[in-house]
Amino acid sequence: MYFFLLNLSLLDLGSISTTVPKAMGNSLWDTRAISYLGCAAQVFFFLFLMVGEYCLLTVMAYDRYVAICKPLHYGTLLGSRACVHMAAAAWGSGFLYAVLHTVNTFSIPICQGNALNQFFCEIPQILKLSCSHSYLRKAGLLLFGFCLSSGCFVFIVLSYVQIFRAVLRIPSKHGRHKAFSMCLPHMAVVSLVLITAMFAYLKPPSIFSSALDLVLAVLYSVVPPAVNPLIYSMRNKELKDTLKKLIQLFFCQQQ
Numbered sequence: 070m071y072f073f074l075l076n077l078s079l080l081d082l083g084s085i086s087t088t089v090p091k092a093m094g095n096s097l098w099d100t101r102a103i104s105y106l107g108c109a110a111q112v113f114f115f116l117f118l119m120v121g122e123y124c125l126l127t128v129m130a131y132d133r134y135v136a137i138c139k140p141l142h143y144g145t146l147l148g149s150r151a152c153v154h155m156a157a158a159a160w161g162s163g164f165l166y167a168v169l170h171t172v173n174t175f176s177i178p179i180c181q182g183n184a185l186n187q188f189f190c191e192i193p194q195i196l197k198l199s200c201s202h203s204y205l206r207k208a209g210l211l212l213f214g215f216c217l218s219s220g221c222f223v224f225i226v227l228s229y230v231q232i233f234r235a236v237l238r239i240p241s242k243h244g245r246h247k248a249f250s251m252c253l254p255h256m257a258v259v260s261l262v263l264i265t266a267m268f269a270y271l272k273p274p275s276i277f278s279s280a281l282d283l284v285l286a287v288l289y290s291v292v293p294p295a296v297n298p299l300i301y302s303m304r305n306k307e308l309k310d311t312l313k314k315l316i317q318l319f320f321c322q323q324q
Contacts, residue, residue, distance in 0.1 A: 072149075073129050076156045080125060081294035084118035087111055088189040088290055095188075108190040113171040115189070115290070119262075121163025122294075123221060126259050128155045130225040133252055138235045166214070186279055191286055215267060222263055229256060254300040258293050265289040 088111065095101055103111070135146050174192055180200040187194045232252055239245045265288040 072152050073125060073132060073156065077122065077125055077297060080118050080122040081297050084115060084122060085291060085294040087114045087118065092188040103190065109171060109175050111190045112174060112192065113167050116170050117163045117167035120166045121160050123218065123262060124159035124162045125156065126255065127221040127225055128159055129255060130228040133255070134228040134232055137232050187282060187286060218263060222259070225259055258297060258300060262289050262293050
């Protein structure tokens, strides 16, 4: 499990570093400029890291399923070699998906200017600048991505259905609490990423709002990588005790 958390941390660090520093620099210098190659690179790395993270979260759901439902077979099913292969598959899936989308996106002719109404190069915003006849080609690829992400989500849900059934049979209240505390944060992060990203990429063109687009982009591109370390670290007792002490110290100083 900790091997997967290490990979998740690297993906989180990379994905948030792809968009936020550039956006902060643009805000500081009061500009929104980005080069064509810079935009393509941002799209590629963002998709590579975010899709890789989503695939890794799917693998982590299977890891939790084996750990809770088949603990005696964990060493056999998820040995060190199997973990490396699954993590490599997640990174490789993100890379291939990013190459496919980036090449397809930047091969579409742009007919409506070069100003993006977003704080980073987001594919839906780029598609708004494309010629109408070219948009359909990209829409098919987005639909494929939707089906793929939905398949992963169904796999995650089915894994957690089996997990919760096993957890409810645990006689110890402490054991049930420990199992739920391990699974629920993972489900919350997956749901947040998938729902907001699907709405941002697949919402009808008639639903147009700059504020809504910005909120959705922040929710799926910035919030999950930022809160993942906190969510998974809260299972550490020493960290929770330290956080409680800091909160108590803060309120004592306020009084």
